[in-house]
Amino acid sequence: MAIEVDDILRRNSLSVTDSRKKILSLFLSIHGALAHGDIERKAGEKFDRVTVYRTLQTFVEKGIIHTIPTTDNSVRYALCKDNCTEGHHHDNHIHFICMQCGSTLCLEEVLVPEVRLPKGFTSSEIEVVIKGICKECNNKKNSPIVETAGLRLRL
Amino acid sequence: MAIEVDDILRRNSLSVTDSRKKILSLFLSIHGALAHGDIERKAGEKFDRVTVYRTLQTFVEKGIIHTIPTTDNSVRYALCKDNCTEGHHHDNHIHFICMQCGSTLCLEEVLVPEVRLPKGFTSSEIEVVIKGICKECNNKKNSPIVETAGLRLRL
DNA sequence: ATTGTCGCGCAACTGAGTTGCAAAATCTAT
DNA sequence: ATAGATTTTGCAACTCAGTTGCGCGACAAT
Ligand SMILES: [Mn+2]
Ligand SMILES: [Mn+2]
Ligand SMILES: [Zn+2]
Ligand SMILES: [Zn+2]
Numbered sequence: 394m395a396i397e398v399d400d401i402l403r404r405n406s407l408s409v410t411d412s413r414k415k416i417l418s419l420f421l422s423i424h425g426a427l428a429h430g431d432i433e434r435k436a437g438e439k440f441d442r443v444t445v446y447r448t449l450q451t452f453v454e455k456g457i458i459h460t461i462p463t464t465d466n467s468v469r470y471a472l473c474k475d476n477c478t479e480g481h482h483h484d485n486h487i488h489f490i491c492m493q494c495g496s497t498l499c500l501e502e503v504l505v506p507e508v509r510l511p512k513g514f515t516s517s518e519i520e521v522v523i524k525g526i527c528k529e530c531n532n533k534k535n536s537p538i539v540e541t542a543g544l545r546l547r548l
Numbered sequence: 549m550a551i552e553v554d555d556i557l558r559r560n561s562l563s564v565t566d567s568r569k570k571i572l573s574l575f576l577s578i579h580g581a582l583a584h585g586d587i588e589r590k591a592g593e594k595f596d597r598v599t600v601y602r603t604l605q606t607f608v609e610k611g612i613i614h615t616i617p618t619t620d621n622s623v624r625y626a627l628c629k630d631n632c633t634e635g636h637h638h639d640n641h642i643h644f645i646c647m648q649c650g651s652t653l654c655l656e657e658v659l660v661p662e663v664r665l666p667k668g669f670t671s672s673e674i675e676v677v678i679k680g681i682c683k684e685c686n687n688k689k690n691s692p693i694v695e696t697a698g699l700r701l702r703l
Numbered sequence: 704a705t706t707g708t709c710g711c712g713c714a715a716c717t718g719a720g721t722t723g724c725a726a727a728a729t730c731t732a733t
Numbered sequence: 734a735t736a737g738a739t740t741t742t743g744c745a746a747c748t749c750a751g752t753t754g755c756g757c758g759a760c761a762a763t
Pocket of ligand 4: 646647648649650651681682683684685
């Protein structure tokens with residue numbers, strides 16, 4: 394994994410630095426998207442916030458991560474799994490925001506649907522964001538309720 | 549029109565004030581969406597920016613306008629044409645951003661497509677934003693080029 | 704190891720959006 | 734129409750995310 398991180402950086406002709414390694418490995422380890430704040434919290438003790446901003450920006454430019462727009466106007470970032478390159482993203486999938494656990498997921502397996510535009514319009518990019526309850530949270534809802542120490546909990 | 553504005557405000561039990569009238573009539577007169585900045589520019593000479601913020605917020609809460617998320621993380625607002633009510637928006641249409649003229653449009657006639665989510669996921673809201681070239685701009689592209697005073701212009 | 708390039712941290716700045724409060728406008732009841 | 738209660742406005746002050754410039758230290762090429 395440490396090797397993979399170095400490799401990705403080198404492949405994108407980025408010098409291998411502590412902050413880049415740390416932030417990139419965060420993305421590799423987590424399943425889902427990260428907001429700037431998350432990263433600052435998980436890696437920020439060690440690095441300046443400016444560095445986090447600049448690193449994210451660099452990663453987006455290189456096509457290592459992509460941004461996900463949200464209704465509440467806060468940007469999130471996730472690894473590009475398709476092979477995006479410098480200046481050319483083609484993450485052709487939809488995004489899901491769980492309103493229970495708050496996690497943002499790339500649904501790689503769900504392709505963006507065809508949309509028939511009115512005559513005269515031409516499209517070059519389509520962004521689909523769905524809000525709802527994720528698989529994990531739905532599973533929990535159906536799991537048995539446990540009573541311990543006066544508390545009723547779902548596992 | 550002045551009557552319509554007053555009427556909409558009253559129907560939503562809002563007191564009829566100059567700023568609300570002005571901003572609402574802006575939305576009624578324009579075809580498309582407005583960013584906060586646009587409104588400040590077109591109506592802001594007369595009203596404080598705080599008033600603009602608060603007015604937009606009130607209109608959104610009442611279901612008079614709705615927000616449109618954009619990739620560049622700037623919110624835009626457009627009239628709700630479906631009969632949205634306090635706390636209950638149901639603008640079931642997609643949004644289009646023209647990369648040439650910059651305008652944001654509600655494509656009321658295009659319903660949001662069905663999306664088949666992976667097993668376990670449930671959705672409650674779906675947001676589709678398409679970037680491209682709008683009808684008008686495409687038309688201009690095909691219109692004849694006029695040469696005047698050494699300039700080459702499309703009509 | 705030397706040298707030139709690049710990334711980092713710091714500090715200072717910018718600009719969007721928010722808040723509290725007193726004055727002004729609107730509404731309601733007489 | 735008037736007066737009093739209520740709502741909205743404008744101002745000033747503030748917060749907080751994101752940006753910029755710059756000197757120092759880390760990195761990569763030789
Ligand atoms: Mn994604
Ligand atoms: Mn709309
Ligand atoms: Zn969830
Ligand atoms: Zn256009």
